[in-house]
Amino acid sequence: MSTATLPSTETEAHTHEHHHELPWYRKYVFSTDHKVISKQFMLSSLFFLFIGGAFALFIRWQLAYPGTKIPLVGSILPATWVTEPGSGIITPEFYAQLLTMHGSIMIFFVVIPLALGMFGNFCIPLMIGTDDMALPRLNMWSFWLVPPAGLIMMAGFFTETGYATAGWTSYPPLSASIQLPTFTISGQTLWLISVFLVGFSSIMGSVNYVTTVLNKRAKGMKLFDMPLTVWALFITAIMAVLGTPVLAAGLAMLFMDNFLHTSFFLPDNLVTNSKYFGGGQPVLFQHVFWFYSHPAVYIMILPLMGIVSDVLATFSRKPVYGYKAMVFAIAGIAFLGFIVWGHHMFQSGMNPLLGTTFMLSTIVIAVPSSIKVFNWLGTLWRGNIKFTSAMLNALAFVSMFIIGGLSGVFMASAPVDIYIHDTYFIVAHIHYVLFGGSLFGIFAGIYYWYPKMFGKMLNEAWGRKHFYWTFVTFNLTFFPMHILGVGGHMRRIYDPNVYDFLKGLGGINEFITIAAITLGFSQLFLISNILWSMKFGKKAPRNPWHANTLEWAAPEHPGHGNFDMDITVYRGPYEFSVPGRELDYWPQWEQGEAISAHHNTVAVPIENETRTFGAH
Amino acid sequence: MGDILHVLDMLAWFPENISTYGAELDNLFAIIYWVSVAIFFLTFGILGYLLVKYRYSPDRKGYNYHGNNLVEVTWTILPTFLFAAIGLYSDDIWERTKYSKRVPQADVEIIVLGKTFGWTFLYPGSDGKFGRNAYTDRTARHLMSTTNIFGIDSTDPTGMDDFTTENQFRVPVNSNIVVRGSSIDVLHSFFLPHARVKQDVVPGTWMNIWFNLFKTGDYELACAELCGGGHYSMRAEYKVVSMADYDTWLDKKNAEAKAARSPQSLPAAPADTVAVASH
Numbered sequence: 001m002s003t004a005t006l007p008s009t010e011t012e013a014h015t016h017e018h019h020h021e022l023p024w025y026r027k028y029v030f031s032t033d034h035k036v037i038s039k040q041f042m043l044s045s046l047f048f049l050f051i052g053g054a055f056a057l058f059i060r061w062q063l064a065y066p067g068t069k070i071p072l073v074g075s076i077l078p079a080t081w082v083t084e085p086g087s088g089i090i091t092p093e094f095y096a097q098l099l100t101m102h103g104s105i106m107i108f109f110v111v112i113p114l115a116l117g118m119f120g121n122f123c124i125p126l127m128i129g130t131d132d133m134a135l136p137r138l139n140m141w142s143f144w145l146v147p148p149a150g151l152i153m154m155a156g157f158f159t160e161t162g163y164a165t166a167g168w169t170s171y172p173p174l175s176a177s178i179q180l181p182t183f184t185i186s187g188q189t190l191w192l193i194s195v196f197l198v199g200f201s202s203i204m205g206s207v208n209y210v211t212t213v214l215n216k217r218a219k220g221m222k223l224f225d226m227p228l229t230v231w232a233l234f235i236t237a238i239m240a241v242l243g244t245p246v247l248a249a250g251l252a253m254l255f256m257d258n259f260l261h262t263s264f265f266l267p268d269n270l271v272t273n274s275k276y277f278g279g280g281q282p283v284l285f286q287h288v289f290w291f292y293s294h295p296a297v298y299i300m301i302l303p304l305m306g307i308v309s310d311v312l313a314t315f316s317r318k319p320v321y322g323y324k325a326m327v328f329a330i331a332g333i334a335f336l337g338f339i340v341w342g343h344h345m346f347q348s349g350m351n352p353l354l355g356t357t358f359m360l361s362t363i364v365i366a367v368p369s370s371i372k373v374f375n376w377l378g379t380l381w382r383g384n385i386k387f388t389s390a391m392l393n394a395l396a397f398v399s400m401f402i403i404g405g406l407s408g409v410f411m412a413s414a415p416v417d418i419y420i421h422d423t424y425f426i427v428a429h430i431h432y433v434l435f436g437g438s439l440f441g442i443f444a445g446i447y448y449w450y451p452k453m454f455g456k457m458l459n460e461a462w463g464r465k466h467f468y469w470t471f472v473t474f475n476l477t478f479f480p481m482h483i484l485g486v487g488g489h490m491r492r493i494y495d496p497n498v499y500d501f502l503k504g505l506g507g508i509n510e511f512i513t514i515a516a517i518t519l520g521f522s523q524l525f526l527i528s529n530i531l532w533s534m535k536f537g538k539k540a541p542r543n544p545w546h547a548n549t550l551e552w553a554a555p556e557h558p559g560h561g562n563f564d565m566d567i568t569v570y571r572g573p574y575e576f577s578v579p580g581r582e583l584d585y586w587p588q589w590e591q592g593e594a595i596s597a598h599h600n601t602v603a604v605p606i607e608n609e610t611r612t613f614g615a616h
Numbered sequence: 617m618g619d620i621l622h623v624l625d626m627l628a629w630f631p632e633n634i635s636t637y638g639a640e641l642d643n644l645f646a647i648i649y650w651v652s653v654a655i656f657f658l659t660f661g662i663l664g665y666l667l668v669k670y671r672y673s674p675d676r677k678g679y680n681y682h683g684n685n686l687v688e689v690t691w692t693i694l695p696t697f698l699f700a701a702i703g704l705y706s707d708d709i710w711e712r713t714k715y716s717k718r719v720p721q722a723d724v725e726i727i728v729l730g731k732t733f734g735w736t737f738l739y740p741g742s743d744g745k746f747g748r749n750a751y752t753d754r755t756a757r758h759l760m761s762t763t764n765i766f767g768i769d770s771t772d773p774t775g776m777d778d779f780t781t782e783n784q785f786r787v788p789v790n791s792n793i794v795v796r797g798s799s800i801d802v803l804h805s806f807f808l809p810h811a812r813v814k815q816d817v818v819p820g821t822w823m824n825i826w827f828n829l830f831k832t833g834d835y836e837l838a839c840a841e842l843c844g845g846g847h848y849s850m851r852a853e854y855k856v857v858s859m860a861d862y863d864t865w866l867d868k869k870n871a872e873a874k875a876a877r878s879p880q881s882l883p884a885a886p887a888d889t890v891a892v893a894s895h
Contacts, residue, residue: 091845092845092846092847092848092849095845096842096844096847099842165844165845171802171803171842172802173802173803173819174802174842174843267818267820267821268820269750269757269758269760269767269819269820270800270801270819270820271731271760271761271765271800271801272801273762281820283818283821316670317677317678318679318680318681319681319682319683320683322682322683322684322687322688323682325683325688347805347814347815347816348816348818349816349817349818349821352710352714352715352716353715355710355714356707356710356711359706359707359710360707363699363700363702363703363706364696364699364700364703366699367692367695367696370691370695371691371695373659374691375683375688377659377662377663377666378683378687380667380670381666382670382678382679382681383666383670383678384670384676384677384678385666385667385671385672386672387671387672395667398663399660402655402656402659402660406652406655406656407652409648409651409652409699410645410648413644413648413702413703414706414710414714415640415641415644415706415709415710415713415714416641416644416648416706418641418713418714418812418813419641419809419812419814420645421814421840422807422814422840422841423840482626483626483629486626486627486629486630487629487630488630488631488809490807490838490839490840492842492847493848494845494847494848494849495848496848498848498849498851499836499838499851500836501631501809501836574682575680576678576680577677577678577680578680579680584677584678599682599683599684600681600682601680
């Protein structure tokens with residue numbers, strides 16, 4: 001059966017991909033179609049992005065103008081959030097809730113669901129040329145744990161103590177709330193339940209991704225024919241499967257300490273009027289937590305590294321430089337990610353001898369990271385670079401990742417970390433990696449795959465506006481945070497003016513806040529572009545970017561079952577600008593002979609036997 | 617213009633350093649900073665050059681090139697050496713500043729306890745020796761209570777001159793100060809920005825914190841670990857004073873401490889009955 005050519009009409013497809021019409025709630029709500037689930041992840045995460053972002057602006061206002069009324073919304077804030085009803089000045093307790101919720105929402109409900117949930121679901125089946133996930137129902141559940149989990153976390157508002165207050169890291173004894181009676185549901189209890197549930201969502205999704213990649217690849221597709229996006233998601237899924245259960249164990253123990261008042265993490269001889277402690281070890285929780293949460297940092301960025309590689313190759317019209325090196329670098333980062341957790345704990349009271357071990361293993365991570373950066377630069381070399389919105393965001397990822405990576409070296413060095421630990425230097429670093437890295441990568445992915453997701457093109461002009469505004473205000477917001485950190489500004493403090501040594505930093509705090517507000521509003525370009533284009537966007541062609549990977553073989557707006565032809569894979573994913581071919585791309589599903597010479601692929605015309613080598 | 621340059625020169629923003637090993641830490645920061653600046657300009661230079669030189673042109677094609685192992689090996693090995701060097705050099709300093717066995721002989725020993733939201737310090741008095749308390753004797757830990765957070769055994773004569781201070785402390789200049797730190801409730805972090813000292817204090821464990829300050833003056837201690845709503849207000853002040861001034865202050869405090877205790881001519885009740893049960 002010939003599979004190389006596209007079927008002439010859409011109707012032909014329906015003859016061998018027959019599906020019964022499903023009721024609406026199975027199609028749009030409890031759908032098992034990976035593309036619908038992906039869109040669900042996207043919508044829920046963008047919603048949480050809005051909430052998490054709003055919380056961040058409250059934090060910024062307080063730091064820049066401590067003890068002043070929050071403009072616009074100040075007078076309508078709930079009475080428990082402000083010093084006195086209608087004052088619009090937030091309380092220190094609510095400030096702690098804000099920073100906890102900002103971090104938790106952004107990490108557990110925005111970046112992980114977008115990176116792993118949205119792109120994992122959308123890209124894996126389409127890019128390996130199969131009809132759906134191996135375990136579609138499990139997949140559906142992996143999404144449907146997220147909204148309840150989110151609601152549970154947000155329900156902390158209705159408890160007596162308000163939202164969780166112990167930071168997104170939730171270190172005991174603070175998070176064990178031993179002052180409250182046994183069986184009290186506090187914001188912290190709900191936080192623990194909520195994160196436990198999203199953890200399960202991640203495990204279910206990841207088990208599914210690993211199974212799908214290993215079992216459902218299209219005919220002819222070897223592992224090393226997979227695009228880097230799929231490689232990255234595959235390796236990330238393995239990390240999530242190995243790491244998340246450990247977090248679940250830690251959370252379960254902390255939940256018992258918090259709710260049932262056991263004492264896993266509470267030592268003897270606390271001086272308090274509570275009697276619920278004794279025999280535990282607080283630092284143990286940090287070990288368990290970071291054993292997951294350091295790999296989680298890579299769970300949040302590795303998928304985007306894959307996506308960025310694909311976007312760079314497509315818009316430079318070049319193969320990814322050192323494809324295999326890129327795969328090994330991802331695997332290397334994933335492996336090292338599991339043996340470096342202690343670098344979050346240099347000053348925690350862990351034996352300083354371990355500091356040496358964790359410092360050296362952490363510094364080694366800079367090596368695979370630099371391999372990736374150099375290979376991205378190599379990909380651009382001698383390309384023909386088109387600056388689409390997706391490409392601009394991918395380039396932002398590369399450049400911001402360089403800055404984020406370099407600032408990482410400072411804190412990897414344990415003696416330097418003594419001073420900058422728990423200061424704004426860390427805040428700057430995490431935002432360069434998670435916003436400058438992950439979020440720009442997510443934007444690149446959204447701009448790149450939106451046509452296949454919704455069958456419509458996004459508006460390019462708006463996309464560019466969104467990019468430039470975001471890129472500039474992002475740097476204006478987060479770069480000065482390095483300076484705050486060097487000045488000694490602690491993170492998570494309500495009012496820096498209490499300290500004399502921070503007096504000179506007020507101007508920078510104000511500057512950051514103004515930039516942050518602009519950054520927040522710049523995102524309206526993206527949201528309105530996404531919503532507007534869904535309805536009024538230009539109809540997308542089947543392969544709008546002239547890319548090679550299998551998702552572009554699917555119809556313009558693929559339905560349940562994805563493909564309207566049988567897919568066979570003939571070559572790797574990055575055969576751009578092959579000498580001997582008229583088109584500058586060569587899709588994986590298109591038949592054709594080629595030979596490899598001097599790191600180049602050369603097309604061999606099938607009709608005549610003369611083997612022409614392209615000049616290089 | 618000067619202000620703009622000031623913003624760009626990150627190293628200028630450090631608070632003044634007053635500790636002996638602080639200069640070494642700042643110096644290491646500066647080394648990594650300049651290496652980073654160099655790498656930044658190198659990579660961004662290459663990136664900018666590539667983006668301009670290979671921007672889209674309709675009459676050019678990309679170059680089908682899959683990579684070169686020799687190049688890959690080169691840019692694997694070079695960063696490995698660079699970062700390994702930074703790692704090994706850092707480890708040397710880390711060992712000297714933080715390893716427990718490298719904590720120097722104490723000229724002045726202080727015990728500090730963090731609590732929400734403040735710091736309490738215990739001095740050994742002019743005899744330089746602590747009496748029996750939760751730090752010096754594990755078995756005294758059950759004496760810890762809201763009125764006696766250090767678990768001081770008032771029957772021990774060595775501890776008669778021990779005295780406490782709240783949210784302020786004093787240390788002599790040019791001496792090895794060793795602070796044994798812990799907490800009575802949640803995690804706190806003992807952060808002296810000017811002395812480049814930071815160490816989390818964990819309830820149930822004693823941390824060794826040491827420093828040697830070469831400049832007299834008034835400085836601040838901050839808590840660097842989120843410990844609740846009042847975290848930001850967990851501030852203390854400290855004075856670095858000359859040895860003579862320190863001794864005078866110590867004598868004054870000793871006299872106060874003794875005066876406070878002398879009316880209690882009767883020995884305190886047996887320890888076990890005053891203790892607050894810890895289980």
